[in-house]
Amino acid sequence: MMSDSGRFGPYGGRYVPETLVAALDRLEASWGELSKDPTFRARLRAEQTSYVGRPTPLTPAPRLGEIWGARVYLKREDLCHTGAHKINNAIGQALVAVAMGARRIVAETGAGQHGVAAAAAAARVGLPCTVYMGVVDVNRQRANVERMHLLGAEVVPVDKGEGTLRASIDEALRDWVTDPEGTYYLLGSVVGPHPYPTLVAELQTVIGVEARSQIITATGGLPDAVVACVGGGSNAIGIFRGFLDDPDVSLVGVEAGGDGVIHGATLNAGRVGVLHGAMTPLLQDQQGQVLETHSIAPGLDYPGVGPEHAMLRDRGRARYVTVDDPTALAALRECAVAEGVIPALESAHAFAGARRWVEDHVGATVVVCVSGRGDKDLDIIREWSGG
Amino acid sequence: MAEGAARVTEAITAGPGLALCAYLTAGYPDPAAFREILPALAAAADVVEIGVPFTDPMADGLTIQRASQVALDYGVTLGSILTLLAETPLDAPVLLMGYYNPFLAYGLERLAESMTETGTTGLIVPDLPLEESGDLFHTLETRGLALVRLVAPTTPPARMRVLAESSRGFVYAVNATGTTGKAADFDEATLDYLDRVSSVSPIPVLAGFGIRDRSQVATLSGHVDGVVVGSALIEEIDRGGDPAAFIAGLRPEAAGQ
Numbered sequence: 034m035m036s037d038s039g040r041f042g043p044y045g046g047r048y049v050p051e052t053l054v055a056a057l058d059r060l061e062a063s064w065g066e067l068s069k070d071p072t073f074r075a076r077l078r079a080e081q082t083s084y085v086g087r088p089t090p091l092t093p094a095p096r097l098g099e100i101w102g103a104r105v106y107l108k109r110e111d112l113c114h115t116g117a118h119k120i121n122n123a124i125g126q127a128l129v130a131v132a133m134g135a136r137r138i139v140a141e142t143g144a145g146q147h148g149v150a151a152a153a154a155a156a157r158v159g160l161p162c163t164v165y166m167g168v169v170d171v172n173r174q175r176a177n178v179e180r181m182h183l184l185g186a187e188v189v190p191v192d193k194g195e196g197t198l199r200a201s202i203d204e205a206l207r208d209w210v211t212d213p214e215g216t217y218y219l220l221g222s223v224v225g226p227h228p229y230p231t232l233v234a235e236l237q238t239v240i241g242v243e244a245r246s247q248i249i250t251a252t253g254g255l256p257d258a259v260v261a262c263v264g265g266g267s268n269a270i271g272i273f274r275g276f277l278d279d280p281d282v283s284l285v286g287v288e289a290g291g292d293g294v295i296h297g298a299t300l301n302a303g304r305v306g307v308l309h310g311a312m313t314p315l316l317q318d319q320q321g322q323v324l325e326t327h328s329i330a331p332g333l334d335y336p337g338v339g340p341e342h343a344m345l346r347d348r349g350r351a352r353y354v355t356v357d358d359p360t361a362l363a364a365l366r367e368c369a370v371a372e373g374v375i376p377a378l379e380s381a382h383a384f385a386g387a388r389r390w391v392e393d394h395v396g397a398t399v400v401v402c403v404s405g406r407g408d409k410d411l412d413i414i415r416e417w418s419g420g
Numbered sequence: 421m422a423e424g425a426a427r428v429t430e431a432i433t434a435g436p437g438l439a440l441c442a443y444l445t446a447g448y449p450d451p452a453a454f455r456e457i458l459p460a461l462a463a464a465a466d467v468v469e470i471g472v473p474f475t476d477p478m479a480d481g482l483t484i485q486r487a488s489q490v491a492l493d494y495g496v497t498l499g500s501i502l503t504l505l506a507e508t509p510l511d512a513p514v515l516l517m518g519y520y521n522p523f524l525a526y527g528l529e530r531l532a533e534s535m536t537e538t539g540t541t542g543l544i545v546p547d548l549p550l551e552e553s554g555d556l557f558h559t560l561e562t563r564g565l566a567l568v569r570l571v572a573p574t575t576p577p578a579r580m581r582v583l584a585e586s587s588r589g590f591v592y593a594v595n596a597t598g599t600t601g602k603a604a605d606f607d608e609a610t611l612d613y614l615d616r617v618s619s620v621s622p623i624p625v626l627a628g629f630g631i632r633d634r635s636q637v638a639t640l641s642g643h644v645d646g647v648v649v650g651s652a653l654i655e656e657i658d659r660g661g662d663p664a665a666f667i668a669g670l671r672p673e674a675a676g677q
């Protein structure tokens with residue numbers, strides 16, 4: 034899947050200051066050893082079951098299915114400890130940080146879900162944690178900021194750029210470059226310099242492995258489609274990787290369509306460029322300056338995307354569509370009432386994308402990845418509802 | 421005239437003391453002022469680095485981040501910088517320093533051509549490590565233009581040698597881990613690191629990141645061939661100082677004047 038240089042086709046690589054090269058080499062070597070080490074694997078598996086709460090269920094969604102005209106199953110990452118798939122990655126990397134002898138952990142966050150997961154995982158392994166978070170996100174995901182504080186993390190608001198996920202990654206990288214030997218950068222998605230896109234994908238693949246065996250148990254066969262939202266792309270890669278070798282399973286990624294003008298639809302509207310250490314489709318202007326993005330879902334409000342998704346798109350293995358803000362919000366409401374599940378606004382994009390896919394595939398079996406729960410989004414929903 | 425990379429090396433080795441390389445973000449503090457400052461800076465310094473602004477300058481501290489944003493707000497582009505350089509004869513060789521994406525968006529071949537036409541001697545690209553630099557290195561090398569490599573205190577010895585040997589113009593030794601701007605501390609370990617860079621490098625070595633005053637420059641004498649001054653120069657401009665005089669004042673010879 035990936036060559037030695039960390040490339041997914043032409044995408045990926047490692048575009049970082051020289052100061053970080055040795056640290057990335059060390060991380061690559063450590064992960065190479067740890068991921069094959071039986072003791073480490075046992076420890077990770079134990080954390081996944083006894084701390085994260087894996088396996089997460091695959092929930093049939095018959096009432097939603099009736100409305101859509103399909104058989105719908107929900108992969109319930111919202112039931113993970115801390116409320117989203119982000120903890121799968123965070124706990125794994127926290128164990129890596131300990132094995133590498135790190136003194137502290139830094140992380141970025143958009144929706145705050147990765148920040149909460151990183152803070153929780155750092156607490157769990159006994160390391161101090163600093164989370165960079167854009168000021169816009171600090172304001173619209175307040176509950177998560179408070180959770181990070183309770184978990185003992187320092188939250189540093191970033192008022193640069195647009196004050197969203199991109200600026201928080203810039204700032205986390207600046208922190209890491211200051212102390213690349215003692216600090217572990219716990220990156221939250223399948224973006225960034227090699228080996229992160231691979232490391233994070235491998236830690237998230239548990240979603241797809243579970244989902245594949247669960248859907249076979251539930252239906253006796255494979256689904257027609259697997260649908261997930263794509264911010265950086267970690268929950269999507271996690272579930273897609275379980276089905277890559279099943280050519281009859283359509284893989285559908287859903288990007289943020291935003292307000293229709295400003296958005297986060299990198300795979301649909303981006304041009305290849307270099308940001309945050311990787312060559313990848315990028316929302317940029319003619320001069321190579323990175324463009325402003327917008328999404329109602331803070332976790333999708335990002336101008337880049339994981340390089341593996343770009344490769345899957347080019348090869349035609351996965352398709353990427355967009356869903357705009359109001360459609361995502363409507364999908365959230367629909368799922369809540371129909372199934373008693375409030376998905377995160379990010380995950381709501383996957384519901385809306387699945388609903389649209391089903392319009393052309395009536396009666397199909399679809400697995401939707403519920404990447405997280407919507408508790409964090411009450412402020413945004415209230416604001417959108419004019420109350 | 422010698423080719424770009426050779427001109428840079430010559431300019432660094434020509435004078436008696438440490439060479440001074442002045443970094444200034446293009447279009448700072450505003451495009452008209454920059455146009456005036458540039459020739460004076462090129463007269464005072466041995467080499468000039470012009471910063472190409474980028475929205476996400478991950479290796480830079482606050483001062484250069486802010487300068488970069490100011491430049492972007494004024495609409496400064498790589499194209500406008502090259503146009504200015506075509507119109508402005510300068511005493512010192514000029515390099516462009518910037519993140520990879522704007523160079524990539526301009527087109528590497530087209531960039532090398534424009535650099536040749538405007539007499540621009542080379543590039544410094546802080547987010548382009550050796551492993552990713554094949555295309556750009558080749559494009560510049562065939563025209564005699566410099567791709568200046570950066571080495572860092574975290575660079576292992578074998579890699580340091582490879583970087584120094586493939587660097588052109590000079591080797592840029594990053595003084596300390598971290599972003600630009602933070603005052604550097606030239607303790608024994610740092611001087612020892614700079615000595616190691618100098619001992620493996622076939623071309624001159626300039627120390628950069630966090631150089632602010634003449635005493636630091638004096639400390640570095642005998643360890644490197646010159647220094648790069650960026651954030652401190654921008655802050656001098658912010659204080660209303662004369663940037664060319666500030667650069668001239670960094671020379672140890674200036675102490676007695």
Ligand SMILES: Cc1ncc(COP(=O)(O)O)c(C=O)c1O
Binds near residue numbers: 147332377
């Ligand atoms: C619930 C949830 N889903 C999805 C995402 C998007 O990230 P990724 O595309 O890496 O899964 C986030 C990011 O913050 C999130 O919190």
